[in-house]
Amino acid sequence: MRFKGLDLNLLGVLETLMATRSVSRTAEQLNLSQPAISSALKRLRRYFGDEILVAHGKRMLPTAFAESLLPQVHESLRAVEGLIATSTRFDPATSQRNFRLCSSDYISTAVLAPLSRELAHEAPSVRLELLLTDDQSAHHLEQGGIDLLIAPEGYTARELPAEHLLDERHVVVGWKDNPLLAGSLDEAAFMGADHVQVAIGYQRTPAFGDRELGLQGRQLRVAARASSFAVVPWLLVQTERLALMHERLALVMAALHPLAIREIPFDFPVMREMMQCHPARAADPGLAWLRERLHRQTVIHKSK
Structure with a gap:
């Protein structure tokens, strides 16, 4: 043409x-x-x-x-x-669409993996290509390299509209035999412990929890730093280290690893997880279906 x-x-x-x-x-x-x-x-x-x-x-x-x-x-x-x-009709039951989603391993594990299992029956030929967020994620969205970006408020593409997906609490996780977690955890014990942090991408951007601690003026003693939340349990087991983790992910990880979960011993903000698609694709019926399905998935999780 x-x-x-x-x-x-x-x-x-x-x-x-x-x-x-x-x-x-x-x-x-x-x-x-x-x-x-x-x-x-x-x-x-x-x-x-x-x-x-x-x-x-x-x-x-x-x-x-x-x-x-x-x-x-x-x-x-x-x-x-x-x-x-x-102008294209979208039928999830017959579509062979490939969706490129960019998110943290927290969202991939706690939200997208359960969704993928359900779509195996609802939309058997629809493929979810899961990419981890990094320093260039917002740029890739702006340039059309990905279909959907899921990230905390403040980590999304600034120039593009975003819609709220879910609210997430943070909790403290550690080895189940960690003596610091034998009872309730107080602020002094939390601040005095060694910690595992997560830093994202080449520029080592702090994850939401660690960023909020910094905004509160709380300086942790960092014993290990990972690039993925999936690695954190391996750095906690058989140590007295602690880490902040999303509650949904902590529950998944505690079912797989010998971990204990405790409340953060001071006020801590709820994280607002957002999702974004490029405005040029806002009317895409396939993406509209996927976004609605993601909203429904978070409601299903909340009701359990």
Whole structure:
């Protein structure tokens, strides 16, 4: 399909070329041959009168003009996707849709895993591709690289609307034979203990619980730091360490590991978990179904 002389299929190739900066990797991602991608790049260069990508040693670097085009290309492709999705009927019982969801391992374990088990019967050909949040998650959502971002309020893409999914309490977890947890836990014992923290992504962004402790002016003695909540139980067992954990996740983990759960011995805010999709996909009936199904899943959990 052409618009003002431009084959619109080339925009998808351009977006992938800019992401991979490689003809061969673009060919792999788009399931096309390298000669086909090389030909597409030549056509892009001819149409725009710019080199688009320039060889630099073994790498290809985008020109300044190509960098300036990229936001418009992203926006155009997302708008087209939204148009197609709006006009497409979605039937979960027969759909073969693949949804890319980005969330913490807490949400993946406590919410998405139970949902996936139920969808195996309700929507057997629908696939959930679960990606862990990192420093670039909000950027990937803005660029259309993921369908749905689930993250705490304050960790979402700032420029995009977000809807409330659930409220989550935090609790203290530790080894079941930890003497600090033999009875009720007081604030002095909590603050005097060694702790396991979770830091997210390359920039080591503190998880919600640790961020809130910092805002309260509470400085913990950190004995170990993990990049995933799934690792935390392994760093607690057979030690006197403590950790903050989401209540839903703590209950799942305590069923699998020898852990004890206690209340936080001081006032602590409830975490508001949000979900976001790109506005261009807001009318997508498939995403609308998935968001509604996620809301229903949290209600089911709450009633248990």
